[in-house]
Amino acid sequence: MMSDGTGTFERKLGDGRVQCTVCPHHCSLREGERGKCFVRRREDGHVVCTTYGKSSGFCIDPVEKKPLYHFLPGTPVLSLGTAGCNLSCSFCQNWHLSHSRQVATTAEEAAPEAIARTAERHGCRSVAFTYNEPVIYLEYAVDAARACRARGIRTVAVTAGYISPGARRTFFAHMDAANVDLKAFSEDFYRRLCGVHLKPVLDTLVYLKHETDVWLELTTLLIPGENDRDEELDAMTRWVVSELGPDVPLHFSAFHPAGEMNHVAPTSLETLERARGIARDNGLRFVYLGNISTVEAGRTYCPGCGARLIDRQGYRLRGWGLDEQGRCASCGVVCPGVFESGPGMWGPRCMPVEVG
Incomplete structure (x- = not known):
């Protein structure tokens, strides 16, 4: 490299x-x-x-915002992105970055080692390549990840998973966690609204689960009338259980009008809860709701005894029921994930920072 x-x-x-x-x-x-x-x-x-060494900006976020709920809960993550994307999603929530054509004049300079130093200085437990698709700046992300690992800082990829096999091996060899957008379970959706194909994304998910140690979580943005039919949600969640297992956390996220689909209504709470019900009925143990505020949206329950393991209010942790080994304090069943000795206390703060 x-x-x-x-x-x-x-x-x-x-x-x-x-x-x-x-x-x-x-x-x-x-x-x-x-x-x-x-x-x-x-x-x-x-x-x-062309975006190597350049970023659209840096911010310290709660890791739950990625979203990752079973990876170092409550800790701060240094987030960065660049510009551009290899998908052309009509509904993109970060349209100004993914469709930017001004990378040479608007980007902030930041060498990989400077990213690692900044994360360490601010006490970040991880660095996330996010905001736009990190696959397209693979060389920059890998070099930054190497610098982070040398300082004991973990790395996170927030990605659509549209990557070729050779690049996939290199990229994920340097990542500790990934949240992959499974945007739908329909080739028609991917081709018509994203300009790509579904199968390479599914291949990435299977690869991550079965050939790496990368902690994996999924996000599906539910768009009314496009990917929220019961039949599609049933087929998708059955596939996840069959191919990835019941312990992969799945985040159903509410759509808000954006990009070329700003005429589409926001996702209702009823739709999100219906999707969660289908996923749970099909065997998924950890299903969360995002971009919406409800008491139950982000709670984690023990798959063994049903005890509340992590109580979340938005991005703030309100309760913790895991021991130092990540087991349920009530029954001893292991909660799948990457946990430290206790919860982080970063909370919901989002803090822009300068890198150097």
């Missing part, structure tokens, strides 16, 4: 073009051309990550 942003993930074609092999688009580029993600560009005969 080269640390200057010059691509390892490329293939030279017989007609003089160079093919980017980071994601299944496999964009074939002539000199000066950019891929579908906009930020990977051919320069001097190679595919270059």
Whole structure:
């Protein structure tokens, strides 16, 4: 892996073009051309990550905001993103970043080692590559992850999972946790609203669960009339239980009008609760509701005795029922996840920071 942003993930074609092999688009580029993600560009005969060393900004968030509910609960995570995306979701909640075409003039400079130093200085237990798709700045994320691991800081990928097998192995070898957007369980949805295909995402999920030690959680943004039918939710959650197991946390998140779908109504609480009911009936043990405030939205219960293990109010932890080994304090059943000796106390604060 080269640390200057010059691509390892490329293939030279017989007609003089160079093919980017980071994601299944496999964009074939002539000199000066950019891929579908906009930020990977051919320069001097190679595919270059043009956002290497640049960020759209840094913020310390609660790790629950990623969302990760079974990974170092209550701790602060240094979050960063760049610009661009290899999906073209009509409903994108971070439209201004994923569709940005001004990366060269608006980005903040930050070397990988500076990211690690900043996280350590502020007491962050992890660094998250988020806000836009980290797959497209793989070289930058991997180098930053290496610098973080050298300081005992874990790393998180918030991703749509649309990545090629070779790049997948390299990228996730340097991640400790991932929240993957399973946007729907329909090829038509992925093709029509995201401009990609479903199968590579499912392949990524199976790979993460069965071939890595990366802690995995899923998020599905429920869009009224698009991916919230009972039949689709039933098929999706049955697949998750069958292929990934019953202990993978699933977050059903409420849609709010955004992007090219600002005419669509927000997701109702009734729809979210119906989806959670279907998932639980199919055997999923940890199902959460996001982008909405209810008493039960974020609570974690013991799969053994039903005791309340983690009581959340928004991003604030209100109760803790795990022992130092991450077991239920009432019955001793292990709660799946990555836990330290006790809960973090960061709370709901989101604090912009400068990196250096």
